Amino acid sequence: MIMVATWVSLAFVLGLVVRTFGLPPLVGYLGAGFILSAYGLESDPALDAIAHAGVLLLLFIVGLKLRLRTLIQPEVLIGSVLHMAIVSAVIVALFYSMTTLSMQAALFTAVALSFSSTVIAAKVLEGKKELRAFHGRVAIGILIVQDLVAVGLLSFTGGHAPSPWALSLFGLFFLRPLFYRLLDISGHDELLLLFGLLIAFVFAGAGFEFFGLSSELGAVLFGILLADHKRAVELSDSLWGLKEVFLVGFFLQIGMAGVPDWLTFWHAALLCLLLPVKAMLLFFILLVFKLRARSSFLAALTLATYSEFGLIVANMGVRNGWLATDWLVLLAIAVALSFVIAAPLNRHAHVIYSWLEQWLLPFESGRRHPDDKPILLGNSHLLVMGMGRVGTGAYDFLSERGQRVIGMDSDPAKAERHRSEGRRVLYGDAEDPGLWENLSFDEVHAVLLAMPDLEANTMAARQLRKRGFGGLICATAVHAEELDKIRKAGADVAYNYYDQVGVGFAERVWELMHRNTNQPASEHNKDPVLPE
Template identity: 25%
Template sequence: MLPRPGVRAAGAFERRSGRAARGPNAVNGSDHLLSALLPVILLLSFGIVAAIGSRSLHLSPIVGYIALGLVLRLSGFNPGPSGQTIAVLAELGVLFLLFDIGLHFSFARLRTQAGDIFGFGPAQVLLAGLMLAAAARLSGLPWGGALLLGAALALSSTAVVVGLIAERHQQDCPVGRTATAILVFQDVAGIFILIVATSLQDGGAPLEAGLGALARAALCFCASLLLARFVVRPVFDFVARSRNEEVFTAVALLVALAAGWATGSIGLSVTLGAFLGGAMLADTPYRSIVQSEIKPFRGLLLGFFFVSVGLSLDMPTLLGAWHLVLLVACGLLAIKVIANMLASLIFRWSVPGSVQLGFLLAQGSEFAFVILSVPGVRASVGPQWSSVVVASVAATIAMTPGLASVGRWLAGSLRARRRLAHDPELQPKALIGPVMILGMGEVGRAVADALIHFDLGYVAMDTDQRRLAEALADGYRVEFGDLSDPRIWEPAALAGRRVSVLTEPSLEISGRLTPLTRKYFPGLLRIAVVGDAAAAIGFANVGLTPVIEVPGTGGLETAARVLEALEVSADEVASWVVGRRAILAGDESPAMAAALA
């Protein structure tokens, strides 16, 4: 049907009057927004291509992003009015990287791996840093710039090495555990290097500026401990009761940004505040869910940072000194392999283990890009040397998978020659429990009690704030989270588990997640606790192992099934079940106590 003439005329008048009312300023504002968005859209598009391309070549996405920045620089890419926006996004990427590192800075972990973190870690950084600083000094850099450069290059890539360890299932082996502990120390050392580097921009004496910055950082650290206990934890407890994921994301962003602003406002690096913001949450039951909520922001914004690193490189220098880039990259790898091996031998590692660890941690770190982007450091090192070093570090990161494989092969060959088939450095020592329990009601607690009795590790998750608080108060290891959200699988270390126990399963959700869990965790036994045979058939049809728990059994059937899956002997399981059943029935005789001892 055609519109009536009067209606058409009225519509035309409204459109004309609307344009007149908005005026030229509104049109210009829209044009400005469009022109500012276009470079961001292009960077996002090219970044996706770079990430997929680097993965297909078995390279770190970091290398792809830096290469993208180089290509854009060569093509004359000009971000125009959105350049400042891209720079802010890049800085936020570094902020969220440090926030994520802080989330892994658990004081419980510090206690269990104190020897490696505070012994092995400092030895490795000191040896590598001094050797690299000496090499930089021989290359003509002043001592100030040489020491800063040596300290920055002594660090290794947390993102790349941790990814390799997980990919090769070495999380529980001494090499993987020790490398991770060293990386924890390096992350903390990187924070303090950043503090000193940023404090030098004011032109003060290096020692004076460094000591003043460290003193303020120590005060911030103490303040973060108090805030974690009396402010942050109660706030997250309150948010957890609302069960609102959007609020969790908002509060996590608030903690990261507010902590960074607070340290930045007193003259310290905003990245220190972001690190402390993450550390405030590391020992809370909300760490995994916060990590899952923050990960998309971290990955996206870090991509902008690494692209900006590539854009900032001095292309004429790199093209004229490509041989120097290769020489620096090879020298960096050689010095760090030697330093890492020396540190390993000092701590009584075998030669094969020292070789494997030396090659695994030989690359440069993403921290080097952050530190070399600080104007004071760039001035101390020199813009030309900064470009060469950044390109060299990117090259070492690209070579990491191959180097790690070479180190592993050499270690295996040395062990074969020395017939070290039962080398203690190869024996797994689990840092994470083999069982994930979903829901800490009666059944979940029974499973946890059985695992504790047999000294088997576990972690539990619950979305019910009351049950979470009660379980924590009773001494269980439990975190806030919902495993039906795949984003939380990595923070919850599901790849390292052998059994997951769903105490309150949903048939619809379980069926939907079965293809994903089979693809990514083929060895994971998924147990569903059900109340009758009909429900058991339904869960069996979607790939889960059902266990029927009738009221009054106290979760014993499920606990026994979990112990069986973990290869606990049938006699021991039966003895524990008998003792547990007697306690549930009110029989606490000495014989029953002995059965549970």
């Protein structure tokens, strides 16, 4: 228990310290790991289990926010393979000419360094609410392809050869109705949380490992399997707190990989000089697939890290005698340093892009990727953002009164369902800064913000005003204390959900009471009595 207290205390203190300097707390957690390692403390099975649990939960939550059809795109499949091949070739040439590594060892190390961190990318994108943004989907798709390549490499080198029964995992699609039913009957309390843990740890984690496959890959794929369920967001929210706590263990574990001497640290720092090369290469590859400079830059910066999965691949090289143990420590330090570098850069990615935009725009293709084109609202006068029950009700009310209305929702499946029901609804995530760069609202007179998330509503109001929108902005809020925040962000009017539901409910009851007693409302000077 003393050891756990030490981990928690040091992680909290350093996380708090780095946050005061505007850095993400994970930088402090890595620092805590380095300090513990310097005092001779090593990661133990308990910390390893916590770290692995955090990674599985994070990747499962990432999967819940993705759609498989959005990942099977040329820029993802071809772009990722092309990027890994070129990066590996460059690193092999450098290592083989500048070190004493054999060609086989140089190739193995190069492939390990060509991977990017799934954990950092997922955490960064989730923290900025950009998992569903176009560049976020591209980045996660590339990472999934990298994970598949890593699994194949481990199998080829004798690491974890998949069982022949692994082919049966293709049958998971046919079991989706069963998982949907279990999610439906899990309720809204602790059973829902336990269902998420069951899927992430048992079916995805232990299940995929049993078949000789990566548990991390299993977590993402199981998340994608459940992503179209109407309660996927609720399940994700229920797991969020546990995921955040367990991930602290992961960053401590990375920091405790070993205490480097100054020479090893210097070599690790030199390896980090290759990160801009990785990012620039991916930037230009994505431009070839007609992505905008902004989307290409944000995706490339998200993946400008070395991967914890690469350490697993490197460890296999050590086991097979191709790499010295010192190389594993060197790579572990390089991975940790890449995290420290990437975290603050990604936090300010949009600001950095604005600085570099004038030099990056000339590289854009004359044609645009279909998912990266400007969003035209046509001749619509009213825009409803968030097509849940409240947004749908507002859309229908205004449409029935002859208004030209268009809806927008961050869930592609929901937008598609609305279109099949005859509504004009586009896909768009209000928390994606790229959306506001593409959105044209010249004909729009008013915007109704009906999203359930406060941050989404405030960001939308702020971005609308920033882009020069002078029309009416009306927003909804769940809690009374949120109203002022939304108004300060630029909304003209903000309504509390439950206040207005209560008023509407009472008005409807009042109307029915007077209708049933056949008396006009103006004649009632006292409380009416419901008929028996």
